[in-house]
Amino acid sequence: xxxxxxxxxxxxFQTREGTVYAVNGxxxxxxxGETLGLVGESGxxxxxxxxxxxxLLPKPAGRVESGQVLLEGEDxxxxxxxxxxxxxxRDIAMIFQDPMTSLNPVLTIDEQMVETIRAHxxxxxxxxxxxxxxxxxxxxxxxxEARLHDYPHQFSGGMRQRVMIxxxxxxxxxxxxxxxPTTALDVTIQAQVLELLRxxxxxxxxxxxxxxxxxxVVAGMTQRINVMxxxxxxxxxxxxxxxxxxxxxxxxxxxxxxxRLDAEDDPLIPIEGVPPDLxxxxxxxxxxxRCAWRLERCxxxxxxxxxxxxxxxxxxxxxxxxxxRVACHNRPTAEEAAAGRxxxxxxTAAPPPQQRVAQLVSGAPExxxxxxxxxxxxxx
Amino acid sequence: xxxxxISIPGRVEARHSRGLWRDAGRRLxxxxxxxxxxxxxxxxxxxxxLAPLIAPFGPIEGKLVDRLQPPTGGHLFGTxxxxxxxxxxxxxxxxxxxxxxxxxxxxxxxxxxxxxxxAGTFGGRVDAALMRVVDVLLAIPGILLAIAIVAWLGRGLxxxxxxxxxxxxxxxxxxxxxxxxxxxxxxxxxxxxxxxxSRLRLLMRHMLPNALTPVIVAATLALATAIxxxxxxxxxxxxxxxxRTAEWGTMLTDSTRFLRAAxxxxxxxxxxxxxxxxxxxxxxxGLRESLDPRLKR
Numbered sequence: 001x002x003x004x005x006x007x008x009x010x011x012x013f014q015t016r017e018g019t020v021y022a023v024n025g026x027x028x029x030x031x032x033g034e035t036l037g038l039v040g041e042s043g044x045x046x047x048x049x050x051x052x053x054x055x056l057l058p059k060p061a062g063r064v065e066s067g068q069v070l071l072e073g074e075d076x077x078x079x080x081x082x083x084x085x086x087x088x089x090r091d092i093a094m095i096f097q098d099p100m101t102s103l104n105p106v107l108t109i110d111e112q113m114v115e116t117i118r119a120h121x122x123x124x125x126x127x128x129x130x131x132x133x134x135x136x137x138x139x140x141x142x143x144x145e146a147r148l149h150d151y152p153h154q155f156s157g158g159m160r161q162r163v164m165i166x167x168x169x170x171x172x173x174x175x176x177x178x179x180x181p182t183t184a185l186d187v188t189i190q191a192q193v194l195e196l197l198r199x200x201x202x203x204x205x206x207x208x209x210x211x212x213x214x215x216x217v218v219a220g221m222t223q224r225i226n227v228m229x230x231x232x233x234x235x236x237x238x239x240x241x242x243x244x245x246x247x248x249x250x251x252x253x254x255x256x257x258x259x260r261l262d263a264e265d266d267p268l269i270p271i272e273g274v275p276p277d278l279x280x281x282x283x284x285x286x287x288x289x290r291c292a293w294r295l296e297r298c299x300x301x302x303x304x305x306x307x308x309x310x311x312x313x314x315x316x317x318x319x320x321x322x323x324x325r326v327a328c329h330n331r332p333t334a335e336e337a338a339a340g341r342x343x344x345x346x347x348t349a350a351p352p353p354q355q356r357v358a359q360l361v362s363g364a365p366e367x368x369x370x371x372x373x374x375x376x377x378x379x380x
Numbered sequence: 381x382x383x384x385x386i387s388i389p390g391r392v393e394a395r396h397s398r399g400l401w402r403d404a405g406r407r408l409x410x411x412x413x414x415x416x417x418x419x420x421x422x423x424x425x426x427x428x429x430l431a432p433l434i435a436p437f438g439p440i441e442g443k444l445v446d447r448l449q450p451p452t453g454g455h456l457f458g459t460x461x462x463x464x465x466x467x468x469x470x471x472x473x474x475x476x477x478x479x480x481x482x483x484x485x486x487x488x489x490x491x492x493x494x495x496x497x498x499a500g501t502f503g504g505r506v507d508a509a510l511m512r513v514v515d516v517l518l519a520i521p522g523i524l525l526a527i528a529i530v531a532w533l534g535r536g537l538x539x540x541x542x543x544x545x546x547x548x549x550x551x552x553x554x555x556x557x558x559x560x561x562x563x564x565x566x567x568x569x570x571x572x573x574x575x576x577x578s579r580l581r582l583l584m585r586h587m588l589p590n591a592l593t594p595v596i597v598a599a600t601l602a603l604a605t606a607i608x609x610x611x612x613x614x615x616x617x618x619x620x621x622x623x624r625t626a627e628w629g630t631m632l633t634d635s636t637r638f639l640r641a642a643x644x645x646x647x648x649x650x651x652x653x654x655x656x657x658x659x660x661x662x663x664x665x666g667l668r669e670s671l672d673p674r675l676k677r
Contacts (some may be wrong), residue, residue, distance in 0.1 A: 054574055055572060056570060056573055057567055060504065085576045085577075085578060086576065087576075088573065088574055088575060088576040089574070089575035089576030092574075092578060093574065093575060094574040096567055096570070096571055098567060101567040101568060102567040102568050102570075102571040103564070103568055103571070104568045104569075104572065104585075104586050104590070105590070105672075106570070106589045106590055106671075106672070107585065107586075107589075111585075112572075115577070115581070115585065116572075116575045116576070116577075119575070119576050119577060119578070119581070120576060164571070167575065168575070171575075232521070284501075
C-alpha cells in the first residue's frame with residue numbers, strides 16, 4: 001500500500017506585497033521503505049511542500065490552497081490539530097537543516113528525548129531514558145549515557161544532527177522528512193550523516209523524503225527524484241534514469257553546474273539568471289526566462305508532466321524508464337543534454353513576447369542596480 | 381597500553397544535569413558578581429528584618445536639641461531636622477523601600493507577563509488589541525501615570541505599590557510578547573512541533589524558559605527604579621500617608637533643603653538606594669548568565 005500520496009498540492013502565502021505562489025499543484029507517491037529525493041534551488045518550494053504535509057506552515061500567512069495529502073489513505077489536511085499532533089513524531093518526523101538551532105538550548109538532550117518519547121508512548125521515565133541511550137548509541141554518540149545529560153551547545157554540529165536523527169527516529173515513524181540534513185555540515189561529516197541516515201532508515205523500514213539542492217546527495221541515497229522549480233515538478237523519475245537521461249533543460253543545467261572529477265575538460269555551465277519572483281501568478285513555463293531551449297509557446301503555455309519514453313533519440317522499454325516524466329515543450333536530445341546546450345542548426349531561444357518584456361524588466365530592479373554600480377567602478 | 385581509558389577528572393560529574401532551574405541555581409552559586417549582589421541585597425534584607433533589634437533609636441524618635449548633627453559616635457550617620465537618628469531611619473527605611481520595590485515589581489511582572497504571554501501566544505487580533513492598550517499606557521510618562529493612580533485611589537502604601545506596578549506593566553508585556561513572537565517560528569520550536577509536542581508543552585517547556593531571561597533581568601533593573609519612583613512620589617507629596625514614615629526616597633527629598641548645612645543627610649539615603657540598585661543589578665546579571673546554559677563557564 002502506498003504510504004504517502006500527495007495530490008495536486010498547492011500552497012499560497014499571503015504577504016503584504018501580495019500572494020506568493022509557493023507550490024503550484026504537485027503530486028507524488030511514496031512507497032513504504034522508499035527514499036525519494038526532492039531537488040531544486042533555494043526558494044523553489046521544496047521545504048514548503050513538506051511543511052504543508054506536516055501542517056506546519058507559518059500561520060496565518062501560509063495556507064494550503066488545494067490538494068490532498070493522504071497518509072495510508074487518510075487525508076491529513078482534514079485532521080484536527082490534536083489528531084495531527086499524534087501523527088507528528090509517531091507517523092512522520094522531520095530533520096531540519098540547521099542542527100545548531102533546531103534543539104532547544106535550555107533543555108538537556110535527556111529532557112528533549114524523554115519528553116518526545118513520552119508524548120506518544122505510555123512508558124516510564126526510565127524506559128524512555130533507556131530507549132534514548134540506545135538510540136544515541138546507534139547514531140554514534142560516544143558515551144551516550146553520560147552525554148544524555150549535556151546541553152545542545154556542548155555538541156558539535158555533526159553530533160547535534162545525529163541527536164536530531166535519534167530524536168526523529170525515536171518513535172519509529174513510517175516517514176522521515178529530511179530537509180537539507182547535511183547542508184550546514186562539513187563535507188566529511190556530510191557523508192557520515194548520510195550513511196547513518198541510509199543505514200538506520202533501511203533498518204527501521206522508514207520511508208524518507210530527502211530535500212536537497214545537492215544532486216550529489218540524492219545520487220547515492222534515493223530511488224526516485226522529483227526535480228522542482230518555482231513550485232512545480234519539472235521532471236520526475238527513477239534516480240538512475242534521470243542521471244542517465246536528463247530530459248528537462250533545468251535538470252540538464254543542474255547536472256552541468258556541478259563539478260565532476262572524471263570530466264576535467266568540461267567547463268561548468270552555470271544556469272543564467274535567477275528563479276522567478278513567486279509573487280506573480282505564473283504564466284507559461286516558469287523556467288522559460290532562463291532556458292536555452294525555449295520556444296515561443298513556452299512563454300504562454302506551461303507544459304504538463306508527460307511520460308518521456310520513445311519521444312527522444314533513444315528508445316527505452318524498461319519499467320524504470322516508463323516512470324520518467326518531464327514537463328517540457330522542447331526537450332533536449334541526449335546529445336544536447338550531454339553538451340549542456342542546444343546543438344540544432346540555427347536554433348535560438350525564442351525572445352519573450354512584447355508584453356512580457358515590460359513585466360520582466362520591472363520585476364528585476366536589483367539586477368539593474370547591480371549593473372549600474374559595476375559601471376561606476378565601485379566594485380573590483 | 382593504557383591510552384584508551386582516558387578520563388577527564390571531575391568533568392563528567394560537574395556536567396550532570398538535574399533540570400533547568402536547579403542547574404541555574406548551581407551556576408548562580410558559582411557566579412562571583414551575582415554573589416556580591418546577593419550579599420548586598422541580603423545586607424538590606426537583614427537590616428529590614430532586624431531593624432527593631434539593632435537600631436540604636438526608633439525611626440520617629442528624636443530630640444530637637446540634637447537636630448542636624450554631623451556623624452558622630454552617638455549618631456553614626458548624624459541626625460536630621462527633627463533630631464532623629466539617620467542610621468536608625470535608614471535601617472527602618474529598608475523595610476518600606478524593599479517591600480514597596482519588590483511587591484510593585486512583582487505585581488507589574490505578573491500583570492505585564494500575563495498580557496505579554498497572552499498576546500505572544502495567540503498573536504493576531506488578540507495581540508493587536510492588547511498591544512494597543514499597552515501602547516496607551518506606554519505613551520503616558522511613568523511618573524505621571526503613578527501620580528494619576530495615587531490621586532485616584534488615595535494615598536497609602538498599597539496604592540503606591542499599584543501605581544509603580546502599573547508603570548512597569550508595559551515594559552514586561554512588550555518584552556515577553558516580543559520574545560514569544562520571535563520564538564514561535566524558531567527552529568527548535570518548529571522541530572518540537574514536528575515531533576508532536578502539545579501547545580501547552582511548547583509554551584511552558586520550549587518558549588517560556590527561553591523568553592523569560594530578558595524579563596528576569598528587566599525585573600531586577602526595575603526594582604532599582606521602583607525604589608526611586610517611590611521616592612519621586614514622596615517628593616511630590618504622594619508618599620507614605622504618614623509623613624513621619626522612614627522611607628529612603630522621602631528622606632532623600634526632605635534633606636534637599638539642607639544640602640549645604642547637612643550634606644550627609646542626602647549622602648546616606650542616596651548611598652542606600654545606590655547600593656540596593658547595584659545589588660539587584662549584579663544579581664540580575666548573574667541570574668541572566670546562569671539561566672543561559674550556553675554561557676556556562
